[in-house]
Amino acid sequence: MSEAHEAIPDARTRNPVSGGGFVIAIESPLQDDVRALVAALNEWALTQTPREFTHHMTVEQMAEPNTTVFIARGENGAAVGMGALKRHEQGLGEVKRMFTRPQARGAGLAGRIVSEIETLARREGLSRLALETGAAEGFASAWRVYERQGFARCGAFLDYPADSPHNIYYEKLLSR
DSSP states (O other), X not given: OOHHHHTSOOTTTSOOEEETTEEEEEOOSOSHHHHXXXXXXXXXXXXXXXXXXXXXXXXXXXXXXXXXXXXXXXXXXXXXEEEEEEEOSTTEEEXXXXXXXXXXXTSSXXXXXXXXXXXXXXXXXXXXXXXXXXXXXXXXHHHHHHHHTTOEEEOOOTTSOTTOTTEXXXXXXXXX
């Protein structure tokens, strides 16, 4: 874990980013409404991708020190979107658990969450962001978000399957 990660204050004290009716802040995933958001993502993903090709993190894994979770909340305080930065060796940051509830889609929220993840990765000196997403047409809006944020398709990384017809990989090189 990098020193920059250790220096990040608790979620409720970090200056949140707001706009468009949403506030994005670093929060613990071990909250009931965040657990519900993770469950909604898992349920939806399993309608798109066979279970053996999904690579979900549990909320307990998301709460580990090598992962920072960004939660987007609507004006009423409800958790409506999320994304996480999981740190790996050799300067790799992985974008994980990206999801926006249907009622919050179309407002640029997912792109804002990815931007927050990238900002943190750069601040910590990571050299590359990578992610795995589904290959089914239901993931097309996610592909567009990643491509608009400057990600390009790449080959499998870490221990993801290289020959899977159900997974697509993206990466973005970060200048220091």
